[in-house]
Amino acid sequence: MSESELLHSGGEADIYVVSEKGRPCILKWYKAKNAFDTEAIRKIAALEEVGVYRVREFGEREGRSFVEYDYLPGVSCSELKLPVVVALYVMRKLVKTLEALKAHQLFHGDLNPGNIILTFADGALQPVLIDFGIVGPGALAYAAPERFQGKPADEKSDMYSLGMLLFRMVFGSELVAANGYDGYASASLDIDRRDISEALYASGKFTVQEISALAPLWKAMVRADADARAEDLDEVDELLEIALSELAVGDVSVQKAVREYAESEIVEKTRQKVPVESKNAIPSGTEQKQKKFSYLKVSVLLGIVLILIVLGLVLLNSGKKGVDDAGAYILEKSRSLESPDAFVDTNLLK
DSSP states (O other): OOEEEEEEEOSSEEEEEEEETTEEEEEEEESSSSOBOHHHHHHHHTOOOTTBOOEEEEEEETTEEEEEEEOOOEEEGGGOOOOHHHHHHHHHHHHHHHHHHHTTTOOOSOOSGGGEEEEEETTEEEEEEOOOSBSSSOSGGGOOHHHHTTOOOOHHHHHHHHHHHHHHHHHSSOSOOOSHHHHHHHHHHTGGGOOHHHHHHHHTOSOHHHHHHHHHHHHHHOOSSGGGSOSSHHHHHHHHHHHHHHHSSSHHHHHHHHHHHIIIIIHHHHHHOOOSEEOOOOOSHHHHHHHHHHHHHHHHHHHHHHHHHHHHHHHHTHHHHOHHHHHHHHHHHHHTTSSGGGTSOGGGGO
């Protein structure tokens, strides 16, 4: 049976790190059935994009959905607050990944800090997208207005989520806070009324230059009307490039800022990540075989105990039955033990 350790247990799913033939994987075992679009996950599993998690297995078992994917040695964006330059760099990487997925008619649908893992290897910082194909609008604080109306994810809805994500990266908290589904749906429709630049200025955490560089991005992405947003992700990438050029002397300065941040934050936080509880609870065929084997062991033990009881009864009554009768009686009971079905509920082995 695969070894597993519980990383996190939430309202949506339990998440485990699983050892598969010496290779660590992540198992997300949802607490409900049909938790994601199976066709979207099937497409993702067939791709090998640098900025997308590698799905190994997915499906349903025991009335619950599950996805297993390669373990990513990194840190979730939900645990970080990024310098503006680093956030813009990460956003450009995300846009490039989303553009590559668009060529396959794939859209994420739930872009939020928890679904972006920042990895740092060989001196390169790379955001990796996880949890595609969510059913519903996804994380409410990042969902575009049209997603609350039941429309499927597309380039424009992902664009809106990117804008909300950028604010969370640099500010450290969500732009919108509301009560429940209806509250967030209403807030998303009123998003144009929010002066994001003023909010950044009022916080006292940003320079005038940073606020100015970010302003065109809010206008291009964080808009209630999808038609009022940027024409496409390529335009967003151009705006991100311009913003970076306003804040840094050049690519060398950007790379230096990114590397220094990654070495001080990403590397250390990656080292600190450890499972919180050991637990074997994997919805796989291997586990089912293990259960069957356990039932068989129990049935054999019960069989031995029953033989001893029968033998004891025979010995106590040997004066009445005789040796031959005793032997025949034991033989008859023993034959009934040749199949584990004598003691095992066959419904448990199906």
